[in-house]
Amino acid sequence: DIQMTQSPSSLSASVGDRVTITCRASQGISNSLAWYQQKPGKAPKLLLYAASRLESGVPSRFSGSGSGTDYTLTISSLQPEDFATYYCQQYYSTPPCTFGQGTKLEIK
Amino acid sequence: EVQLVESGGGLVKPGGSLRLSCAASGFTFSSYSMNWVRQAPGKGLEWVSSISSSSSYIYYADSVKGRFTISRDNAKNSLYLQMNSLRAEDTAVYYCAREESYYDSSGYSHDAFDIWGQGTMVTVSS
Numbered sequence: 001d002i003q004m005t006q007s008p009s010s011l012s013a014s015v016g017d018r019v020t021i022t023c024r025a026s027q028g029i030s031n032s033l034a035w036y037q038q039k040p041g042k043a044p045k046l047l048l049y050a051a052s053r054l055e056s057g058v059p060s061r062f063s064g065s066g067s068g069t070d071y072t073l074t075i076s077s078l079q080p081e082d083f084a085t086y087y088c089q090q091y092y093s094t095p096p097c098t099f100g101q102g103t104k105l106e107i108k
Numbered sequence: 109e110v111q112l113v114e115s116g117g118g119l120v121k122p123g124g125s126l127r128l129s130c131a132a133s134g135f136t137f138s139s140y141s142m143n144w145v146r147q148a149p150g151k152g153l154e155w156v157s158s159i160s161s162s163s164s165y166i167y168y169a170d171s172v173k174g175r176f177t178i179s180r181d182n183a184k185n186s187l188y189l190q191m192n193s194l195r196a197e198d199t200a201v202y203y204c205a206r207e208e209s210y211y212d213s214s215g216y217s218h219d220a221f222d223i224w225g226q227g228t229m230v231t232v233s234s
Contacts, residue, residue: 046220
């Protein structure tokens, strides 16, 4: 199974900051990567797929990049509603698809 | 409105059984692969099982293989997860999720989970 490792595990930032979260796969996954946002007590929400493609309705301040084994999620200017936990997911080698352990983004 | 609604969670003793349901509405259920994903309290997301649109392909995580059975009824727009021989480590919120296929310019399919239910809590405890 492909292991996904996110860093950092938690992050404190302020409204307006630019934030980057990294996801590393244990082997190349050819951009077969999605990012999800989860708020407490809620279901995950798809933000991006194919590493950099924005899901319909997701604000353009969210962007993704990467290739091979290393991928990033960037939020260009943090908004109050962006404080949440973020997960990456690989679907290159399935089953199983696998998720990163999550990055909790907190208000500084 | 596109929607998934889970039900069937609850408290069950170790070794017991539970059947989860996921009712779909607002889209052509029979056209999509579906998945169950779980989240233990305070933990991350874990994929549990998937089923193709016509039930031809079914997969399980190693952690539930032989104990859980996924199924669907396209006539009823419903997805199910039969959980047997439950263990304490199965305690989690269980989400059903729709798998959307996004095709890139080379025709490669990117299969992400675009619609999720609100989740149903399963607690395994004596």
